[in-house]
Amino acid sequence: MKRVNMLVITILVAVALILGMLLLYIPKEETKYSVKIGNVPAITYAPTYIAISLFMDDVGINATYIAFPSGTKAREALITGDIDFASLSTVHVPIARLKDRPLKIVLSLHSREIFSLMVRSELKDTVKDVKDLRGLKLGFSAPGAGSWAFAVYFLKKAGLEPEKDVEMVAVGELSTMYSALKAGKVDAAVTWDPLTTQLLESGEAYALIDLYDPEQHARLLGGEEAMSQVLVTRDDVIAKNPELVERIVKAHKMALEFIKREDARKVAEVLQPYFKGMDIALLEKVVNRIKEAIREDGSLSESAYYVDLAPLIETGALERSVSFEEAVDWSFAGRRP
Numbered sequence: 001m002k003r004v005n006m007l008v009i010t011i012l013v014a015v016a017l018i019l020g021m022l023l024l025y026i027p028k029e030e031t032k033y034s035v036k037i038g039n040v041p042a043i044t045y046a047p048t049y050i051a052i053s054l055f056m057d058d059v060g061i062n063a064t065y066i067a068f069p070s071g072t073k074a075r076e077a078l079i080t081g082d083i084d085f086a087s088l089s090t091v092h093v094p095i096a097r098l099k100d101r102p103l104k105i106v107l108s109l110h111s112r113e114i115f116s117l118m119v120r121s122e123l124k125d126t127v128k129d130v131k132d133l134r135g136l137k138l139g140f141s142a143p144g145a146g147s148w149a150f151a152v153y154f155l156k157k158a159g160l161e162p163e164k165d166v167e168m169v170a171v172g173e174l175s176t177m178y179s180a181l182k183a184g185k186v187d188a189a190v191t192w193d194p195l196t197t198q199l200l201e202s203g204e205a206y207a208l209i210d211l212y213d214p215e216q217h218a219r220l221l222g223g224e225e226a227m228s229q230v231l232v233t234r235d236d237v238i239a240k241n242p243e244l245v246e247r248i249v250k251a252h253k254m255a256l257e258f259i260k261r262e263d264a265r266k267v268a269e270v271l272q273p274y275f276k277g278m279d280i281a282l283l284e285k286v287v288n289r290i291k292e293a294i295r296e297d298g299s300l301s302e303s304a305y306y307v308d309l310a311p312l313i314e315t316g317a318l319e320r321s322v323s324f325e326e327a328v329d330w331s332f333a334g335r336r337p
């Protein structure tokens with residue numbers, strides 16, 4: 001009997017040891033965070049869409065995407081805490097900080113300014129320069145949005161005063177902007193992709209200004225690179241949970257590498273659910289257009305930041321400059337001159 005008892009005890013001890021070893025070597029489940037990320041639909045925010053579709057789970061994030069009709073709406077939702085991160089035009093951060101709203105840039109998504117000044121094709125014989133928009137209607141998404149800021153800039157560079165010389169019309173998101181142009185409710189609009197490429201391909205509008213043209217970009221903005229599209233969060237998110245920010249940035253870096261590495265069709269296929277109804281061939285053309293303006297590492301360039309701000313300050317679209325150090329936290333993505 002003693003021998004049986006000893007055998008049972010030996011077996012139980014052995015099982016306990018094995019279970020203990022297994023518990024030591026089974027990887028612990030990674031902490032999962034749930035976050036809300038938003039933006040105004042634009043393919044120049046492709047890294048965010050791809051990060052959500054392909055890479056958030058890899059870094060332990062459950063991400064919910066929310067689309068907004070304008071960058072202004074997305075910015076306000078971020079400020080109020082309705083979302084945790086947003087892909088925004090850079091101008092939103094200094095606008096917020098000048099109002100004591102502590103937003104911070106943590107990653108660069110795009111290194112060229114995205115806007116184009118598109119005019120209805122029916123006006124091609126009469127509107128050949130920005131100054132020819134005098135007396136006409138110019139559309140943008142919403143007051144305070146990036147398209148509004150650059151509408152002001154384009155007009156003032158041509159010697160025109162918004163509202164006085166040109167009627168400014170807020171038309172909302174890209175779908176309603178397209179409808180407004182097509183119906184003649186506006187004569188021109190400050191657009192971004194995918195609408196810009198769609199209009200160029202269909203012939204429904206032509207570009208007076210296209211900042212994707214390197215020569216125009218350098219001439220109008222004073223530099224070949226501009227920190228135009230960025231990943232933004234709040235100061236309190238960074239302070240309370242830097243690990244969360246690090247994971248979100250990591251997923252976006254993986255997305256940036258994916259966009260640069262993969263062919264345009266594969267990237268377009270991942271993006272298509274976010275742009276329902278858009279022909280995949282057109283989407284592929286847009287991806288090819290944005291590839292050259294994307295850096296794989298998402299690093300934050302001080303000079304590119306000021307290139308983006310300078311024209312807005314010059315025209316009064318932005319009250320005054322906000323320093324790179326105040327607007328940017330480069331600890332997650334790195335800093336460049």
